[in-house]
Amino acid sequence: MNHSPERITLRQPDDWHLHLRDGDMLNVTVMNTARVFRRAVVMPNLTVPITTVEAAVSYRKRILDSTPVGMAFTPLMTAYITSNLCPEVLEKGFRNGVFIAAKLYPANSTTNSAQGVSDLRSIDSLLETMESIGMPLLIHGEVVDRDVDVFDREVVFIERHLVPLLVRFPRLKVVLEHITTEQAVEFVDTSSSKIAATITPHHLHINRNAMFDGGLRSDFFCLPVAKRERHRLALRKAATSGKACFFLGTDSAPHLRAFKESSCGCAGIFNSPYALESYAEVFEQEGALDRLEAFASEYGPVFYGLPLNEQSVTLIKQNQVVPDFVEVLRNEQTSEKLVPFHAGETLRWTLLMGPNK
Numbered sequence: 208m209n210h211s212p213e214r215i216t217l218r219q220p221d222d223w224h225l226h227l228r229d230g231d232m233l234n235v236t237v238m239n240t241a242r243v244f245r246r247a248v249v250m251p252n253l254t255v256p257i258t259t260v261e262a263a264v265s266y267r268k269r270i271l272d273s274t275p276v277g278m279a280f281t282p283l284m285t286a287y288i289t290s291n292l293c294p295e296v297l298e299k300g301f302r303n304g305v306f307i308a309a310k311l312y313p314a315n316s317t318t319n320s321a322q323g324v325s326d327l328r329s330i331d332s333l334l335e336t337m338e339s340i341g342m343p344l345l346i347h348g349e350v351v352d353r354d355v356d357v358f359d360r361e362v363v364f365i366e367r368h369l370v371p372l373l374v375r376f377p378r379l380k381v382v383l384e385h386i387t388t389e390q391a392v393e394f395v396d397t398s399s400s401k402i403a404a405t406i407t408p409h410h411l412h413i414n415r416n417a418m419f420d421g422g423l424r425s426d427f428f429c430l431p432v433a434k435r436e437r438h439r440l441a442l443r444k445a446a447t448s449g450k451a452c453f454f455l456g457t458d459s460a461p462h463l464r465a466f467k468e469s470s471c472g473c474a475g476i477f478n479s480p481y482a483l484e485s486y487a488e489v490f491e492q493e494g495a496l497d498r499l500e501a502f503a504s505e506y507g508p509v510f511y512g513l514p515l516n517e518q519s520v521t522l523i524k525q526n527q528v529v530p531d532f533v534e535v536l537r538n539e540q541t542s543e544k545l546v547p548f549h550a551g552e553t554l555r556w557t558l559l560m561g562p563n564k
């Protein structure tokens with residue numbers, strides 16, 4: 208990595224946690240990710256979740272068909288774990304190179320998670336297979352019990368479910384996705400090298416006040432929900448620590464503006480259009496620009512056992528104003544809007560278009 212006060216060139220990064228959606232949305236989501244990321248781990252929580260190898264292959268094709276000509280992008284597919292899923296499906300998909308990992312959503316914890324898992328013990332046979340073949344388990348780490356405060360969901364999940372699960376499966380590779388608390392940082396930091404965590408740009412930038420700044424601000428609502436300032440500071444410290452157990456995963460999760468603004472607004476922040484620029488700002492503020500490359504482009508592939516990317520990307524120190532909306536074309540006549548993270552703000556770094564050869 209090469210950086211001066213005015214310019215950073217780094218190995219091309221990957222996004223280790225991403226929602227691309229499907230249908231009309233794909234043209235926008237894929238382009239906004241492929242502009243900078245070489246690979247991405249694609250979440251399986253479509254309206255009809257990805258629970259078979261065939262469904263993953265067909266979804267991967269739709270993603271590749273939506274990738275702009277001239278952009279090299281590899282979607283890494285995941286399986287959606289249900290209590291009915293057979294270990295053989297996971298094993299076949301993993302061995303064939305279709306599934307890179309499987310995703311665990313506690314039932315009703317977030318978008319399209321109704322078919323997720325209510326009783327973790329019901330998937331022990333899946334976890335046993337995954338542990339034995341080295342297939343990573345990606346976890347949405349929140350309990351959904353009504354008597355647990357929304358802001359405590361992650362911490363309670365770790366204590367009640369993750370710790371016992373790792374006692375049962377000590378060799379299982381686990382990514383605790385989109386961590387939001389100092390307790391999650393501490394847990395991952397002090398666990399074995401088989402346990403890692405992704406950290407999103409939004410959890411590095413905002414605390415829970417952002418959701419209530421002058422009114423109810425649904426653009427800042429995501430799950431796990433942003434927490435107190437002290438947790439944001441712990442996440443910034445972890446991301447910029449240079450520790451290999453913390454790496455980039457945007458959790459970019461677009462929902463059309465109308466769905467975000469309804470009386471029961473959807474959880475998710477669409478951050479991919481300026482994701483690397485957003486992370487760069489945090490690393491610069493923390494005086495850690497020299498650690499951005501490892502976080503964005505090295506620790507993820509090392510954890511997953513994949514080669515590092517060969518190409519590089521360059522950010523220059525140039526202000527840019529983030530637009531209020533990104534359009535999704537429905538057909539020739541109509542379009543709908545997505546609100547990108549940082550809408551209306553000025554970011555200090557700008558990506559020079561396209562990866563360098």
Ligand code: DOR
Nearest residue numbers: 317318429430460474475
């Ligand atoms: O905010 C979120 N949005 N968190 C998730 O876990 C899922 C995601 C989505 O798919 O909308």
Ligand code: ZN
Nearest residue numbers: 226250458460
């Ligand atoms: Zn997600």
